[in-house]
Amino acid sequence: MITAPYWRAPVSVTRVMGWVLLALIPAIVLHVIFFGPVLLAQLLLASVAAVAVEALLLWVRRRPVVSAITDLSALVTAWLLVLALPATVPWWLTLLGIVIAIGVAKQLYGGIGQNPFNPAMVAFAALIVSFPAELSRWPLPTTPVAWQWASFLGTPNVDALASATVLDTLRTAVHSGQAVSELLGRSPVFGTLSGAGYEWIAVAFLAGGLLLWLRGIIPGRLPFAFLLTLGVLSTLAWLVAPERFAPPWVHLFAYSTMLAAFFIITDPVSGVVTPRGQWVFAAGAALLVFLIRHFGQFPDGVAFAVLLMNLAAPWIEMKTQPRVFGEDHP
Amino acid sequence: MRWFSWLTSSAANTLVDPVSGRKLYPIDGGIAFADYHKQETADIPIRNVAMPSHYIVPLRVNPRFTARPIVDIGARVRKGEKIGESEGKFGVAVHAPTSGVIRDLGQYPMTHVSGLPALAYFIEPDGKDEAIEPTPYRGACDDTDRIRDFLQQMGLAGLGGAAFPSHAKVASSPVKTLIINGAECEPWITCDDRLMREHASEIVAGACDLAAAIHAQEILIGIEDNKPQAIAAMQAAAANHGTVTVVAIPTIYPAGGEKQLIERLTGIEVPYGHLSAEFGVLVFNVGTARAVHRALTYGEPLLERVVTLTGAADNPGNRWVRIGHPIAELIPEMAPKPEVDRYLLGGPMTGFAIPDLDAPILKGSNCIIAASPALFPPPPPEQPCIRCGACAPVCPARLEPMELYWFARAQQFGKAQEFHLFDCIECGCCAYVCPAHIPLVDYYRYAKSEIWEREREKSKAQQSKARFEFRNYRLEREKAEKAARAAAKAAETKRRLEAQAQESHAEATASGTNDRDGAASPSAPDANDAAARKKALVEAALARARAKRAAEATEPSGENRE
Numbered sequence: 057m058i059t060a061p062y063w064r065a066p067v068s069v070t071r072v073m074g075w076v077l078l079a080l081i082p083a084i085v086l087h088v089i090f091f092g093p094v095l096l097a098q099l100l101l102a103s104v105a106a107v108a109v110e111a112l113l114l115w116v117r118r119r120p121v122v123s124a125i126t127d128l129s130a131l132v133t134a135w136l137l138v139l140a141l142p143a144t145v146p147w148w149l150t151l152l153g154i155v156i157a158i159g160v161a162k163q164l165y166g167g168i169g170q171n172p173f174n175p176a177m178v179a180f181a182a183l184i185v186s187f188p189a190e191l192s193r194w195p196l197p198t199t200p201v202a203w204q205w206a207s208f209l210g211t212p213n214v215d216a217l218a219s220a221t222v223l224d225t226l227r228t229a230v231h232s233g234q235a236v237s238e239l240l241g242r243s244p245v246f247g248t249l250s251g252a253g254y255e256w257i258a259v260a261f262l263a264g265g266l267l268l269w270l271r272g273i274i275p276g277r278l279p280f281a282f283l284l285t286l287g288v289l290s291t292l293a294w295l296v297a298p299e300r301f302a303p304p305w306v307h308l309f310a311y312s313t314m315l316a317a318f319f320i321i322t323d324p325v326s327g328v329v330t331p332r333g334q335w336v337f338a339a340g341a342a343l344l345v346f347l348i349r350h351f352g353q354f355p356d357g358v359a360f361a362v363l364l365m366n367l368a369a370p371w372i373e374m375k376t377q378p379r380v381f382g383e384d385h386p
Numbered sequence: 387m388r389w390f391s392w393l394t395s396s397a398a399n400t401l402v403d404p405v406s407g408r409k410l411y412p413i414d415g416g417i418a419f420a421d422y423h424k425q426e427t428a429d430i431p432i433r434n435v436a437m438p439s440h441y442i443v444p445l446r447v448n449p450r451f452t453a454r455p456i457v458d459i460g461a462r463v464r465k466g467e468k469i470g471e472s473e474g475k476f477g478v479a480v481h482a483p484t485s486g487v488i489r490d491l492g493q494y495p496m497t498h499v500s501g502l503p504a505l506a507y508f509i510e511p512d513g514k515d516e517a518i519e520p521t522p523y524r525g526a527c528d529d530t531d532r533i534r535d536f537l538q539q540m541g542l543a544g545l546g547g548a549a550f551p552s553h554a555k556v557a558s559s560p561v562k563t564l565i566i567n568g569a570e571c572e573p574w575i576t577c578d579d580r581l582m583r584e585h586a587s588e589i590v591a592g593a594c595d596l597a598a599a600i601h602a603q604e605i606l607i608g609i610e611d612n613k614p615q616a617i618a619a620m621q622a623a624a625a626n627h628g629t630v631t632v633v634a635i636p637t638i639y640p641a642g643g644e645k646q647l648i649e650r651l652t653g654i655e656v657p658y659g660h661l662s663a664e665f666g667v668l669v670f671n672v673g674t675a676r677a678v679h680r681a682l683t684y685g686e687p688l689l690e691r692v693v694t695l696t697g698a699a700d701n702p703g704n705r706w707v708r709i710g711h712p713i714a715e716l717i718p719e720m721a722p723k724p725e726v727d728r729y730l731l732g733g734p735m736t737g738f739a740i741p742d743l744d745a746p747i748l749k750g751s752n753c754i755i756a757a758s759p760a761l762f763p764p765p766p767p768e769q770p771c772i773r774c775g776a777c778a779p780v781c782p783a784r785l786e787p788m789e790l791y792w793f794a795r796a797q798q799f800g801k802a803q804e805f806h807l808f809d810c811i812e813c814g815c816c817a818y819v820c821p822a823h824i825p826l827v828d829y830y831r832y833a834k835s836e837i838w839e840r841e842r843e844k845s846k847a848q849q850s851k852a853r854f855e856f857r858n859y860r861l862e863r864e865k866a867e868k869a870a871r872a873a874a875k876a877a878e879t880k881r882r883l884e885a886q887a888q889e890s891h892a893e894a895t896a897s898g899t900n901d902r903d904g905a906a907s908p909s910a911p912d913a914n915d916a917a918a919r920k921k922a923l924v925e926a927a928l929a930r931a932r933a934k935r936a937a938e939a940t941e942p943s944g945e946n947r948e
């Protein structure tokens with residue numbers, strides 16, 4: 057028997073996921089404008105692979121396939137993984153990432169809603185550990201499209217046409233004794249605020265994220281707390297030791313920062329649902345990102361920071377239960 | 387950490403009602419619907435309905451009480467005549483809705499989710515609608531006890547939906563603030579709106595009567611601000627009453643929930659398991675307030691109420707309907723459209739599909755919606771929870787619906803209770819917004835009923851243990867009594883024999899014959915007697931101890947869930 061409520065808001069998982077995909081489009085468009093169409097090939101490959109892997113595993117697990125495919129969650133994971141990786145990684149690497157994200161991190165844990173870790177970040181972390189070289193070759197706005205295609209197909213002939221990210225470049229330089237000021241603006245990697253080209257894509261992530269926030273799909277406190285914490289930490293560090301630490305705007309407008317703030321840490325399944333817990337979760341992720349960027353061994357810290365916070369999420373949630381109506385009221 | 391919770395909670399924004407200038411307190415969660423569907427009925431005056439072929443007047447007036455039938459089958463009754471006797475704390479008297487003949491007393495389908503039948507009178511009207519001589523209230527207006535008894539005799543119960551006995555609320559006085567609930571926050575329903583527009587002064591008079599009875603110092607009438615005409619009418623009626631304030635509250639479902647309204651107007655959060663009177667507040671529905679006035683002033687028992695007939699219908703609107711009117715005979719009033727596939731009682735958020743249309747209108751039946759698949763489409767298939775968190779911020783009880791869902795589903799009822807399952811007021815806001823279309827409230831109802839079932843099982847086990855022990859005690863007691871009786875009988879025999887012996891001895895002495903046997907024979911029962919008496923005493927003591935234990939074992943199960 058159908059029971060109350062007999063009314064439902066016109067919402068669905070498909071709509072939620074659809075809005076997330078839509079919010080990524082400005083960034084994708086800018087990416088294509090700056091770097092050419094390779095990204096589109098990556099997205100297409102990843103989308104097809106994600107749906108195929110998801111359908112196959114659902115079929116094996118004897119779960120309804122159609123409703124799970126049409127919820128678009130596999131596409132969201134696929135697109136986020138592609139955007140987290142350099143657009144020029146070889147195709148097989150993208151494919152492997154999808155198998156890890158959808159097959160292992162999502163379906164092995166029981167499908168949508170069950171995964172304790174962010175699937176895209178699990179795949180990214182696995183890939184960066186296994187293929188650090190491929191994952192630190194980011195195309196520059198000057199990188200010829202032909203080279204990008206070659207790289208995508210797995211046959212790059214000249215290596216030097218792509219480079220590390222801004223933060224990676226700075227970190228390596230500082231480790232080898234150079235001062236930050238010597239580098240800023242001197243390398244083709246740098247743009248106005250942060251990475252050349254990438255900084256504008258970061259702004260597009262911000263715009264898409266604001267759209268999601270306005271639509272009520274993501275809580276504003278997550279990106280706010282994340283960016284605030286990262287901003288405060290990087291400002292303090294930079295004021296104390298400007299030669300060792302990048303200025304805050306380099307951090308904030310880094311491509312990975314904005315992607316994480318609005319699209320990665322806002323993944324609800326592996327995150328925290330209590331309001332106070334979300335402040336802790338986002339601030340904690342930002343702190344870890346900052347630490348790993350400066351003191352870790354990997355080019356970027358977002359994936360590991362998010363996975364560590366995923367690990368802590370149940371505990372954070374338990375400690376931040378809201379006060380129930382009427383409970384210890386003054 | 388104060389600033390922290392300040393920052394993260396809605397407590398930061400203060401609201402002031404522009405109508406009364408009163409401070410309003412923030413309430414949590416809730417939903418502002420795009421379309422309340424009140425316009426279909428709100429502007430049509432309340433009309434009367436034709437007399438039905440029969441009335442089914444339930445004696446089961448609330449979940450805790452069934453009135454005692456006091457009229458025989460075949461008897462003629464008149465309108466307002468008492469036909470069901472009220473007893474005890476939650477009892478409410480039952481009255482005949484019109485003049486006619488009692489045709490039956492039996493189990494009839496009830497207007498309840500379960501559709502389970504309940505004891506009711508079947509009355510066939512004679513069409514004359516003759517009423518008994520009314521007996522208005524003659525006591526002092528602040529005599530709480532007399533008013534309480536009077537309201538109980540007049541069958542007063544909450545017209546807001548729950549049909550809670552009004553006198554039971556009055557009994558829990560004194561309170562400081564009397565709140566009259568005219569919020570009517572649920573979509574579609576407009577019966578209170580109409581009543582306020584048409585009978586504002588009677589509502590205000592009833593509110594003043596109630597305030598006097600419970601010694602309240604202030605009266606707040608809370609009305610959602612989507613009913614400007616009702617607010618204006620009530621303000622005009624309250625103009626001459628200094629203690630009455632009409633407060634316009636923001637329109638958000640479920641602002642008219644008793645706890646939400648109290649919080650909105652006073653800032654007091656009444657926790658689960660507590661009565662608002664403990665916090666100095668009592669809430670009555672506007673319809674109840676008017677019925678109280680009619681009862682006290684004109685001696686009218688609660689016989690009718692306003693029912694909203696709406697939905698997919700050509701002739702919607704509000705109607706005066708007597709309690710006991712069969713729903714099947716009310717539905718043609720609104721001329722339902724052909725596509726109607728079921729009828730809902732109450733609103734779309736908390737109502738239920740009426741299982742049996744032969745069931746009657748009850749005191750709490752506020753609205754009948756003719757539901758069609760177009761108006762209330764079947765729910766899309768349930769999908770797994772994506773933990774999107776959409777359900778938490780709309781929860782007025784500040785619960786975490788997805789956690790409750792998880793625990794209910796996993797049958798971890800202890801955990802569910804730890805996460806305050808019983809604080810859930812089943813408002814349905816969480817299910818309304820869930821993108822995975824999970825019927826969340828169903829899971830909570832299921833978990834609650836499972837927990838109750840288990841507690842009942844437990845108390846049943848305790849009861850049967852107590853019964854067993856009581857039986858043992860009874861057997862022992864009977865044995866002891868038997869022994870005591872035997873002992874008494876033996877003693878009696880002995881005395882008689884002794885007396886006989888004495889007599890015969892005297893006779894013998896007198897006659898000179900020495901009957902030795904006669905004197906020797908009683909000595910045997912004498913020895914037996916002492917042993918039996920001792921045994922009886924020991925057994926009685928044992929039985930007393932056992933009885934005490936049995937009583938202790940019964941006690942916890944005696945505490946009923948309120």
Ligand code: SF4
Nearest residue numbers: 771773774775777820
């Ligand atoms: S709204 Fe539904 S899907 Fe979202 S967290 Fe709540 S129960 Fe889960």
Ligand code: SF4
Nearest residue numbers: 781810811813814816
């Ligand atoms: S039904 Fe219960 S859990 Fe859901 S929003 Fe209402 S009070 Fe909260």
